[in-house]
Amino acid sequence: MANRPVHFIWLLDCSYSMQGEKIGQLNYAIREAVPEMRSVAHDNPAAQLLLRTLTFSTEARWHHKDPVPVDDFTWQDVQVDGMTNLGEALEVVSRELQTPPMPQRALKPVLALVSDGVPTDDWKSGLRALDATPWGKKAVRVAIAIGADTDRSVLQEFLGNPELQPLDANSPKQLAAAIRWASTAAVKAASQPVASPTDTTVKQPPYAPPQLDDDDDDVW
Structure with missing residues (x-):
């Protein structure tokens, strides 16, 4: 069986409120999660896992533009x-979830959103644009809220599924656990085949985010 691509895209909040320990812990957590993503990919040989990263602050920029x-x-x-x-x-x-550039025979993409604040632009128009794409509707979506100041209602709308909740990462320990989960469970869910981007039946992702316990005193 030919490998079918799974496009995994990190959407990372890099606004000033993330400065200091938050951005340092985010970088550390994703770096440490990459080997676990490789392990999951090797367990699903029919899927080819492709990674890239988009950051958003005053503007949105591709940090890793081409799927790797x-x-x-790295x-x-x-x-x-x-x-x-x-x-x-x-x-x-x-714009990346149209066909093309997405291939017809891809598996569900994964969109992993990480934020610690409140959007400062018209985020609902962006969400409508995402939902209007054939692959955007099928995407496995996960959201991680860093700290108590995050607008969880925004992340909930991004998820588009009332049965799913954003993961709360209120400390470095919780953030590391959330990143590991998003990096592995979502890829497993995305590795289930879909017929084609023109199939309008949207199935709920077969996973549920865990409850992250934390007994650390180091809370954001």
């Missing part, structure tokens, strides 16, 4: 800068 096979992927640390333009980030991603 997980075995060749994490490059992200930096903080400016506002929280989530809507622009969702619009940029939506």
